[in-house]
Amino acid sequence: MTDIKVALVTGAARGIGRAIALRLASSSYHVVVGDLDHAAVLRVQEEIEQGGGKSTAVQLDVTAKDSREATLRLCSEKLGRLDVLVNCAGVLKDVLIERMPLTLFSSLMAVNLIGPLALIGASVDLMRRSGGGAIVNISSRAWLGTFGSTAYSTSKGGLVGASRSLALELGRYGITVNCIAPGFIETEMTAALPEHVRQQIFASIAVRHIGQPDDIARAVAFLAEAPYCTGQVLPVCGGRSIGVPELSVNEELKEHQ
Amino acid sequence: MNISALPDSDITPLRDSPSNPAWLVGSCENARTLHKLVPTLQTSDATETTPVAALQCVCVVPSIPEPLPADQWTAETLEASVEQPLLWTVTELQTVISRLIEAEKPGRLVVALPSDHAMGVDGNAAAGTVCGGILSMCRTLSMELKRKSIAVNVLLVDTDACLELPDVAASLRQQLALLLDLDSWMTGQEIWVADGSELGRKRP
Numbered sequence: 001m002t003d004i005k006v007a008l009v010t011g012a013a014r015g016i017g018r019a020i021a022l023r024l025a026s027s028s029y030h031v032v033v034g035d036l037d038h039a040a041v042l043r044v045q046e047e048i049e050q051g052g053g054k055s056t057a058v059q060l061d062v063t064a065k066d067s068r069e070a071t072l073r074l075c076s077e078k079l080g081r082l083d084v085l086v087n088c089a090g091v092l093k094d095v096l097i098e099r100m101p102l103t104l105f106s107s108l109m110a111v112n113l114i115g116p117l118a119l120i121g122a123s124v125d126l127m128r129r130s131g132g133g134a135i136v137n138i139s140s141r142a143w144l145g146t147f148g149s150t151a152y153s154t155s156k157g158g159l160v161g162a163s164r165s166l167a168l169e170l171g172r173y174g175i176t177v178n179c180i181a182p183g184f185i186e187t188e189m190t191a192a193l194p195e196h197v198r199q200q201i202f203a204s205i206a207v208r209h210i211g212q213p214d215d216i217a218r219a220v221a222f223l224a225e226a227p228y229c230t231g232q233v234l235p236v237c238g239g240r241s242i243g244v245p246e247l248s249v250n251e252e253l254k255e256h257q
Numbered sequence: 258m259n260i261s262a263l264p265d266s267d268i269t270p271l272r273d274s275p276s277n278p279a280w281l282v283g284s285c286e287n288a289r290t291l292h293k294l295v296p297t298l299q300t301s302d303a304t305e306t307t308p309v310a311a312l313q314c315v316c317v318v319p320s321i322p323e324p325l326p327a328d329q330w331t332a333e334t335l336e337a338s339v340e341q342p343l344l345w346t347v348t349e350l351q352t353v354i355s356r357l358i359e360a361e362k363p364g365r366l367v368v369a370l371p372s373d374h375a376m377g378v379d380g381n382a383a384a385g386t387v388c389g390g391i392l393s394m395c396r397t398l399s400m401e402l403k404r405k406s407i408a409v410n411v412l413l414v415d416t417d418a419c420l421e422l423p424d425v426a427a428s429l430r431q432q433l434a435l436l437l438d439l440d441s442w443m444t445g446q447e448i449w450v451a452d453g454s455e456l457g458r459k460r461p
Contacts, residue, residue, distance in 0.1 A: 029452070063332075065331070065332055082410060096401060097347075097350070097351055097398060097401055097402070098351070098354055098355050098358050099352065099356055100347075102277065102347070102348060104349075105344065105347055106340065106344060106345075109260040109339075109343060109344075110340075113339065113340075113386070113390070114332055114335045114336060114339065114340055115332075117330060117335050117339065117382075117386065118330060118331060118332045118335055120317065120330070121327050121328060121329070121330025121331065121335075122330075124327055124328040125328055142393070142397070143389075143393050144393070145393060145395075145396025145400050145445070146397055147397070147401055148397075148401065149397055149402045150347065150394055150397050150398060150401070152349075153393040153394065153397040154343060154390040154391070154393055154394040154397075155390065156393060157388045157389045157390045157391075157392055157394065157396075158339065158343070158387070158389050158390030158393070159389070159391060160387045160389045160393070160461065161375070161382075161384075161385040161387070161388050161389015161392070161461060162382050162383075162385055163376070164376070164377035164385055164387040164389070164461060165374075165377040165378055165380075165382035165384070165385030165386075166327055166382045166385075167377070167382060168325070168377055168378070168379035168380075169327055169379050169382060170327065170379055182442050219304060225355070227262065231377065232459075237411020242455065257390065
């Protein structure tokens with residue numbers, strides 16, 4: 001087994017996943033960056049290497065068994081270990097319950113919940129052989145409920161429920177399992193929102209600004225090295241989860257989607 | 258409010274069953290146990306086969322997967338143990354909700370979950386996943402459906418305690434009666450009928 005710790009980050013091509021990969025690389029992890037978009041994730045690998053870090057890019061479809069197995073084989077056979085698994089791959093599609101096709105529900109479950117859980121299941125043995133480690137599931141503030149997000153919030157709440165029981169199950173092997181619940185984070189989608197909607201969102205955030213991907217990455221870096229913290233959900237949302245009731249904001253947001 | 262100051266006629270005792278017909282939907286072991294504890298509920302295996310007019314106040318009881326260690330998980334086992342109960346639950350709720358919205362009727366929806374798995378159980382994370390997913394599903398639905406006068410609540414039940422302790426079983430009947438009663442209004446709540454087993458612990 002090598003001395004260099006290995007972290008696997010799914011959905012690492014852009015946004016929050018990319019920021020997590022960069023942050024863990026700066027903490028001396030060899031970061032396996034996985035994403036469906038191979039070209040984009042290769043650019044993240046280059047970015048890490050240009051900064052003096054170590055990285056391997058893989059094309060990863062979390063819903064495909066072959067793809068998950070190939071990624072873990074790489075961790076095991078080429079890198080010799082797996083210390084941190086960050087489940088960040090996910091999709092968001094909102095629609096009101098009465099108009100929600102069940103195919104949409106299933107497709108979100110596949111990417112946001114079943115794929116990550118299957119990856120966890122396949123990773124446990126390697127993490128145990130590596131002497132323990134940390135699993136960080138990127139849930140969402142929508143876990144608390146979000147207007148128009150039945151499928152998405154179900155998938156993210158599922159991750160929270162899974163993490164609690166997994167923490168009880170895997171703690172004896174030195175594996176921690178936690179969730180991060182990001183709030184409103186600056187992305188291409190949020191940047192495109194009308195100004196008055198953005199202002200409403202600002203008003204619902206205690207710190208009065210939209211979060212950056214690195215805000216989530218810093219929380220991941222903490223949980224990756226926190227062996228006495230497990231089974232928890234860490235909201236990283238600028239206080240939005242305790243703030244102004246957001247029903248009207250979310251109703252308006254849905255009108256723009 | 259000083260309740261002792263109220264005239265006796267203003268104090269309504271808690272009922273054991275709602276004043277309107279209420280249905281229990283589900284055919285799993287937990288559904289059968291709940292019906293044993295609350296026999297006043299009318300039963301249905303699936304909302305699709307139940308008369309439209311009848312389904313206004315519904316308690317849905319999803320099946321909960323059997324224990325399976327995480328290192329034995331595969332996509333196939335997870336689809337069967339996690340996705341199917343979630344899909345079944347959302348399908349049943351969606352059927353009722355669509356009918357209520359179309360008929361412009363108020364509704365009272367309750368999902369009953371096992372309290373222990375909602376809190377987390379060593380060795381059955383699939384069950385924890387189902388419970389966590391449904392809790393969030395119901396939180397979102399309660400926000401969406403409030404404007405349609407449809408209430409969505411979750412009842413977290415320790416059925417063993419209910420079967421063993423008459424007081425806990427009575428509490429279950431009263432809580433369920435309140436949540437399914439068209440004459441009352443409460444939404445977005447998670448009510449624990451677990452004989453205190455969740456106390457002193459961080460709830461999901």
